Amino acid sequence: MSWLSPASGSPGAAPEPFNLQQQLGRRPRLLIVDDQPANIQALYQVFAQDHQVFMATSGAQALQLCRDKQPDLLLLDIQMPGMDGYEVCRQIKADPELAALPVVFVTAHSDAEAETRGLDMGAVDFISKPFSPAVVRARVRAHLTLKVQSDLLRELVFVDGLTGVYNRRHFDERLAREFQRARRQGSSLALMMIDVDYFKRFNDRYGHLAGDDGLRRVAATLKAQLKRPADLLSRFGGEEFACVLPDTELPGALALADEMGAAVQALGIAHADSDVAPCLTISIGVAALRPHGTLGPSELVVAADEQLYLAKSGGRRRASGITL
Known part of the structure; x- marks a missing residue:
């Protein structure tokens, strides 16, 4: 199926999809x-050409693939041994x-009760x-389009x-999720x-417009250093930024x-008013851990903040780190 619109300028040309x-x-x-497997194969043939397709034959396998592969949409059978589709959907939601994650039930059940139950559980x-x-x-294309637009x-x-x-706000939510995943x-x-x-001296000398431009350039430069899509840079407040690095030990973070x-x-x-260099510089505090015991995301933030204090009190323009 082509997603291309009629040639530009042609009579009655539809908007580009x-x-x-x-x-x-x-x-x-x-x-x-x-x-x-025959049902999986039938759907695979429909989507393999222009989608990346993952396949599972049980509820437990489906949940694991959802976490590992992060699909954009789930086509889910209801009747399965062990964990049925309803339970898979419940755990996902x-x-x-x-x-x-949008869940679309594909099933031999066609009665109103089964459909209502699935929709009530969060299926789209x-x-x-x-x-x-x-x-x-x-x-599927309609639901994928809605998801992408909602994500944007x-x-x-x-x-x-x-x-x-x-x-x-996004930092707080993402750190909590990554902490749970790491645990x-x-x-x-x-x-x-x-x-x-x-940075206060910078603003006082050059003005707030220059300060804003400096923060934008620093943020873009920090973001450009990130190596993986899962790494997250956020503005924590004022002239402070925070960076969440999943699957990263202290040496890699440093x-x-x-x-x-x-x-x-x-x-x-x-x-000109910096005591460490004639140009804008940064100090960084790093904390790393494998979640254990009663430690939570807030303890990780406190530890990284303490390391930032050590970096600043040690002369600035440097990094300090700890493993919890």
């Missing part, structure tokens, strides 16, 4: 869940990391078997208006607290901190 692959920067990811659609490939494609709107709510990086998987999580050195410090200094933003 919303391009999912362009918005996502990749092919849409679908997860097909059915205990019957109860998990903050997965709750926004209900497709009965046997299905028309064209209809399934159209419905949600992203705007979480962006800092001055610097263009994520804001404090569940036994992986390491690192946090950076980043402060622009002597290495990245050094790169960030060098990159900011390389901008060469004049700062």
